[in-house]
Amino acid sequence: xxxxxxxxxxxxxxxxxxxxxxxxxxxTVILAFSIALSGxxxxxxxxGNVDLVTAIGFPLYITSILGxxxxxxxxxxxxxGFPRLKEWAYSGIFFLMTGASxxxxxxxxxxDGGFNVILPLFYAALAVASWALRxxxxxx
Numbered sequence: 001x002x003x004x005x006x007x008x009x010x011x012x013x014x015x016x017x018x019x020x021x022x023x024x025x026x027x028t029v030i031l032a033f034s035i036a037l038s039g040x041x042x043x044x045x046x047x048g049n050v051d052l053v054t055a056i057g058f059p060l061y062i063t064s065i066l067g068x069x070x071x072x073x074x075x076x077x078x079x080x081g082f083p084r085l086k087e088w089a090y091s092g093i094f095f096l097m098t099g100a101s102x103x104x105x106x107x108x109x110x111x112d113g114g115f116n117v118i119l120p121l122f123y124a125a126l127a128v129a130s131w132a133l134r135x136x137x138x139x140x
Contacts, residue, residue, distance in 0.1 A: 024133035031126040032074045035093060038123075039070030052116065056107035066096070077130070083140045090131045097124035 041049045042063040053062055069092065076082065076089035100120040104110060110117055 020133060021135060024130065024135060027126055027133060028077065028130040031093075031123065031130050032078055034123060034126070035070050036074050039067040039074070042067030042070070055109050056103050058103075069096070080137075083138060086134070086138055087140060090127055093127040094124050097121065097127065 041047055045060070045063055049063055050060060054060060073089040073092050073096075076085045077093075097120040101117045101124070104116040104120075
């Protein structure tokens with residue numbers, strides 16, 4: 001006997017909650033926007049990007065390498081398909097950001113209020129959150 005009144009929604013088994021999907025896209029867009037701006041800034045050697053890398057002893061050409069990999073990583077995360085490539089991109093961004101933070105700590109270049117350490121760790125946390133929230137279609 002069917003006791004439904006017609007107002008109930010049928011939920012499919014394995015359906016993804018809309019809140020989780022929305023959270024994934026919000027976090028991922030913030031991550032993509034932030035890392036893309038950072039990568040473009042490094043490629044253009046814009047603003048403080050030159051000072052950030054030279055102050056901790058890295059050669060200036062590292063900005064071209066980092067900027068290129070950041071942009072390629074974001075493209076890999078955003079495009080549909082290629083789940084293994086997405087795994088590599090997420091791990092690359094995580095290692096890049098935690099490495100940047102540690103590099104600034106070891107060079108005693110904390111920035112104002114620890115900005116040079118905290119911001120990369122925030123980006124690493126965004127990468128972990130995006131990875132954890134990603135839909136099944138973007139997983140291995």
